[in-house]
Amino acid sequence: MNYLPTVFLKQAADDHRLLPTHLSLVMAVFYFSNDSAPREAIKVSRSRLMQFSRIKSIATYHKCLKELVDFGYISYQPSYHPINASSIWLLNEN
Numbered sequence: 686m687n688y689l690p691t692v693f694l695k696q697a698a699d700d701h702r703l704l705p706t707h708l709s710l711v712m713a714v715f716y717f718s719n720d721s722a723p724r725e726a727i728k729v730s731r732s733r734l735m736q737f738s739r740i741k742s743i744a745t746y747h748k749c750l751k752e753l754v755d756f757g758y759i760s761y762q763p764s765y766h767p768i769n770a771s772s773i774w775l776l777n778e779n
Contacts, residue, residue: 690715693758693775702756706740710749711758713738714773726762726772 693711697703716737717729731746740746753759760774 696758700756702752704749706738706745706749707753709738710734710740710746711753714759714775718775724774726774728770728772730770 690712693715697708697711713734714727714729717733718727719725731743735741735743735746738746740749750759750761754761757776759776762772764771
């Protein structure tokens with residue numbers, strides 16, 4: 686089963702740990718994901734995710750990203766390179 690935004694939203698509706706910033710960040714990840722290859726890594730930069738999710742603070746971005754990993758919604762591998770994008774995988778289950 687593909688991890689669709691509707692699946693995430695159904696899980697998120699019952700997860701009281703998630704705040705609007707978490708939801709906004711995941712929707713930005715969905716925006717940059719490849720619908721034809723849902724299991725592949727999503728390559729995207731912090732600046733693009735922050736811009737699309739309207740998160741202004743780098744600290745808030747990293748806090749939300751870490752919590753989404755901790756909550757089991759995504760897997761994240763930073764690149765630490767100024768040109769190469771980081772990788773994010775959407776997980777099927779919470």
